[in-house]
Amino acid sequence: MIHVIGNxxxxxxxxxxxxxxxxxxxxxRALREDLGGKGANQAIVIARCGVPVRLAAALGxxxxxxxxxxxxxxxxxxxxxxxxxxxxxxxxxxxxxxxGENMIVSLIDAARAFDPAAxxxxxxxxxxxxxxxMQGNLGSAVTRACLxxxxxxxxxxxxxxxxxxxxxxYDWSLVNLVVVNRGEAVELxxxxxxxxxxRALRExxxxxxxxxxxxxxxVLVTAxxxxxxxxxxxxxxxxxxxxxxxxGALIAARAxxxxxxxxLRIAVEAAAIAVTRRGVLAAFPTRAEMAGLFSRWAVEEPxx
Numbered sequence: 001m002i003h004v005i006g007n008x009x010x011x012x013x014x015x016x017x018x019x020x021x022x023x024x025x026x027x028x029r030a031l032r033e034d035l036g037g038k039g040a041n042q043a044i045v046i047a048r049c050g051v052p053v054r055l056a057a058a059l060g061x062x063x064x065x066x067x068x069x070x071x072x073x074x075x076x077x078x079x080x081x082x083x084x085x086x087x088x089x090x091x092x093x094x095x096x097x098x099x100g101e102n103m104i105v106s107l108i109d110a111a112r113a114f115d116p117a118a119x120x121x122x123x124x125x126x127x128x129x130x131x132x133x134m135q136g137n138l139g140s141a142v143t144r145a146c147l148x149x150x151x152x153x154x155x156x157x158x159x160x161x162x163x164x165x166x167x168x169x170y171d172w173s174l175v176n177l178v179v180v181n182r183g184e185a186v187e188l189x190x191x192x193x194x195x196x197x198x199r200a201l202r203e204x205x206x207x208x209x210x211x212x213x214x215x216x217x218x219v220l221v222t223a224x225x226x227x228x229x230x231x232x233x234x235x236x237x238x239x240x241x242x243x244x245x246x247x248g249a250l251i252a253a254r255a256x257x258x259x260x261x262x263x264l265r266i267a268v269e270a271a272a273i274a275v276t277r278r279g280v281l282a283a284f285p286t287r288a289e290m291a292g293l294f295s296r297w298a299v300e301e302p303x304x
Contacts, residue, residue, distance in 0.1 A: 006138065009036045015030040046251065048285065053081040058084070067119075069082060114138060121173060126172055144169075173205035180201075181243060196218055242274045245267075245271045253266045273285045
């Protein structure tokens, strides 16, 4: 079982020609709403990979919260650790420009008030051999406490450090795998070179670091050396959610027993599918597409 501990939200996506300058007003070309939140996104990707997954998150007592719960249940995500928050559900405002690049502003009051460790069912459900996957939308102290709890329960831990905290607020020794993009790596690792920063994070205690570098693919930094996986050449139209697709697929493949090399290939190709489509959940690979990737790489990459 993979336990995703994070957030769930409603995304409002604005398609624009270019990002506005400070003080400038521009006109959007289109607007859409979708299920979002990094925790919910990654849990859905894992479910579509055919791997059992539970989401622990806080939902508001509003129509948005009911919509989120229904969407998760329809994706076969276990929802018994969704907590009630006495306010509005979290939301994200996402702007996507004509080149497919994005900027995101999140309202995360529910996530910031969430204390997963108080959920006894969640705590007792974490078993040796499981994975616990977290992101940066919960408070740093809560994240550290949950990672420590997971390690005590015998689970492997993964942290998608997005959004980031101040570097001093991390305990990398609690994390078996860190997933970061180029900017996050540089910010947290302290080097201009993102690969050097990824290596610095591992030297600070992380078991391994998966560094995504856009069109250049991904580098996995481990104690045994670097593993690289190139990104397929695709015409990107919308990069929103691609990082969540990569992260969810990577942990799902690894939890299913694939090698790191095979897991990276599955994750990179899943993310490449997502960037060719508009939207967030609507852009994610389907169950059939994920089954195809898992099947192909089962042949080309031996299991461990």
